Amino acid sequence: MQLRVIDLDxxxxxxxxxxxxxxxxxxxxxxxxxxxxxxxxxxxxxxxxLLYERLRAKPMREGEASxxxxxxxxxxxxxxxxxxxxxxxxxVVHFDNHPDWVRFPATVNCGAWVNRALELDHVKRVVTIGPxxxxxxxxxxxxxxxxxxxxxxxxxxxxxxxxxxxxxxYRDGRGHKQRAGALHWRNLADENWSDFVxxxxxxxxxxxxxxxxxxxxxxxxxxxxxxxxxxxPLENLLLAIERLAEQCEIVGVDICGDYSEPRFADPxxxxxxxxxxxxxxxVTDAELAVNARVNGxxxxxxxxxxx
Numbered sequence: 544m545q546l547r548v549i550d551l552d553x554x555x556x557x558x559x560x561x562x563x564x565x566x567x568x569x570x571x572x573x574x575x576x577x578x579x580x581x582x583x584x585x586x587x588x589x590x591x592x593l594l595y596e597r598l599r600a601k602p603m604r605e606g607e608a609s610x611x612x613x614x615x616x617x618x619x620x621x622x623x624x625x626x627x628x629x630x631x632x633x634x635v636v637h638f639d640n641h642p643d644w645v646r647f648p649a650t651v652n653c654g655a656w657v658n659r660a661l662e663l664d665h666v667k668r669v670v671t672i673g674p675x676x677x678x679x680x681x682x683x684x685x686x687x688x689x690x691x692x693x694x695x696x697x698x699x700x701x702x703x704x705x706x707x708x709x710x711x712x713y714r715d716g717r718g719h720k721q722r723a724g725a726l727h728w729r730n731l732a733d734e735n736w737s738d739f740v741x742x743x744x745x746x747x748x749x750x751x752x753x754x755x756x757x758x759x760x761x762x763x764x765x766x767x768x769x770x771x772x773x774x775x776p777l778e779n780l781l782l783a784i785e786r787l788a789e790q791c792e793i794v795g796v797d798i799c800g801d802y803s804e805p806r807f808a809d810p811x812x813x814x815x816x817x818x819x820x821x822x823x824x825x826v827t828d829a830e831l832a833v834n835a836r837v838n839g840x841x842x843x844x845x846x847x848x849x850x
Contacts, residue, residue: 544607544608544609544610544845544846544849544850545571545603545604545607545608545609545610546564546569546570546571546609546610546611546842547570547571547572547573547601547603547609547610547611547612548561548565548570548571548572548573548611548612548613549573549575549594549598549611549612549613549614549621550572550573550574550575550576550613550614551575551576551578551579551582551583551613551614551615551618552576552579552583552614552615552618552801552803552806553576553614553803554614554615554801554802554803554834555612555613555614555801555838556572558801558834558835558838558839559835559839560835560838560839560842561612561838561842564842571601573597573598573601574597575594575597578590578593578594579618579806580806580807580808580809580812581808582594582618582621583615583617583618583805583806583807583812583816584617584652584653584807584812584815584816584819585620585650585651585652585653585811585812585815586620586621586650586651586652591624591651594621594624595624598628608793608794608795608796608849609794609795609796610795610796610797610798610842610845610849611625611795611796611797611798612797612798612799612801612838613797613798613799614799614801614803615768615769615799615800615801615802615803615805616653616757616758616759616768616769616770616799616800617653617769617803617805617816618653618799619639619643619653619656619755619757619799620651620652620653620655620656620659621656621797621799622635622656622660622755622797623651623656623659623660623663624651625753625795625797626660626663626666626753626795627663629665629753629794629795630665631665631751632665632667632749632751633665633666633667633749633751633752633753633794634666634667634668634669634670634747634748634749634751634752634753635657635660635666635668635669635670635752635753635755636670636672636743636752636753636754636755636787637657637669637670637671637672637755638671638672638673638754638755638756638757638760638775638780638783639671639672639673639674639755639756639757639759639760639773640673640674640675640676640757640759640760640770640771640772640773641654641674641676641678641757641759641770642657642671642674642676642678642679642687642697642699643655643656643657643671644657644658644671644678644687644688644691644692644697645658645685645686645687645688646658646686646687646688647686654819657669657671657688657691657697658688658691661691661696661697667696667748667749668695668696668697668698668747668748669691669696669697669698670697670698670700670743670747671697671698671699671700672700672702672731672743672760672775672783673700673701673702673731673760673773673775674699674701674702674704674760674773675701675702675703675704675773675774676771676773677771679701679704679705679707679728680707680708681707681708681709682707682709682726683709683710683711689709689711689713689726690713692713692716692718692719693713693714693716694714695714695716698716698717698718699718699719699728700718700728700729700731700739701718701728701729701730701731702730702731702732702760702773702774702775703730703731703732703733703774704728704730706722706725706726706727706728707725707726707728708724708725709721709724709725709726710724713726717729717742717746731775732774736779736782736783737782737786740782740783740786740787741786743783744786744787744790744791747791750790750791750792751791751792751794752787752791752792752793752794753793753794753795753796753797754784754787754793754795754796754797755796755797755798756780756796756797756798756799756800756841757770757799757800758798758799758800758801758834758837759771759772759773759800760772760773760775760780760800761773761775761776761777761780761800761837762774762775762776764833765777765833765837766800766833766834766837767801767802767826767830767831767833767834768800768801768802769802769803769805769820770800770820770821771821777837777840781840781841781844784841784844784845784848785844785848788848788849789848793848793849796845798838798841801834801838802826802830802831802834805820
C-alpha cells in the first residue's frame with residue numbers, strides 16, 4: 544500500500560496517525576497549502592494544473608494500491624483528477640452523505656465531481672452509498688443527474704431518506720423504484736448490511752474498484768466535518784472495506800471529510816460556501832481528535848487489507 548497526504552488545509556497532515564507516518568517515511572506529503580483557497584469548493588484551472596504537476600513529480604507506483612488523504616470534503620472534486628490518472632476499466636464505490644451529482648454548473652466542484660468522473664471512459668459506474676442529505680429532496684430542482692441514475696451509470700443507496708418527488712419518468716434500478724411520481728429509495732438502515740455488501744459486490748460491473756470516502760457519511764460521533772452529516776456506522780464502513788478488499792481489486796482509495804476553517808481568496812467561493820455549508824460552528828479540540836482517531840482506524844484497516 545502506498546500512502547499519500549495532499550496537504551491543502553493542514554487538517555490531515557497534522558494528525559498524529561498521518562504525521563507519524565510522514566515523519567517515518569511511510570507516507571508522502573504533497574505540500575499544496577498555497578493552492579487550497581483556489582481549489583476549495585470550486586477548482587480553478589490554474590490551481591488544478593499546479594497541483595497535478597506536484598503529483599506527477601511524486602508519482603505513485605503502478606500495480607500497487609494507493610491511499611490518499613486530503614482534508615476537508617470541500618476538496619472532494621479532486622477524486623475525479625485522481626481517477627483520471629488510472630487507465631483501465633473500474634467502478635467507483637463512493638461513501639458520502641451527499642450524491643455529488645449536480646449537472647449545473649458544469650465545473651470541477653465538490654457537488655459535481657461524480658459527473659466529471661463519469662466523463663472518463665474507464666469509469667463504468669459510480670455506486671454512492673449512505674446519503675441522508677436534502678440533496679434528495681426534489682432532486683430535479685437541484686440539477687441532479689437522474690439520467691445517469693436511470694441508465695445505471697449511477698447507483699444510489701441512501702442510508703435513510705424519504706421518497707424523492709420527481710416530474711419525469713425514470714427507469715427503476717437496484718437502489719430505487721419509481722411509484723406515484725416519486726423515487727422510492729432502498730433505505731440501508733432497514734436492511735441487513737452484510738447481505739447488502741454481498742449483493743453490491745455481485746453486481747459490480749468490474750472487479751477493479753476505486754474507493755472514495757467522505758467522512759460526512761458518518762455520524763457526529765465519528766467525524767467532525769464542514770458539512771451536514773449522515774448516520775452510517777463506522778463499523779459498517781469498515782466491514783464494507785474488508786469485504787470489498789477480499790473480493791475485488793482495490794486500485795486506489797481517497798479519503799476526505801476532515802474539518803478545516805474555510806478560507807477563500809475571493810468572494811465567489813466564499814459566497815458559495817456560505818450558502819452550501821450548514822451554519823458555521825466552533826469545532827472543539829475533542830471533535831478534531833475524533834477525526835484523527837477515525838483516520839487512524841481507517842489507516843489500520845487499509846494497511847491490513849491492502850498488504
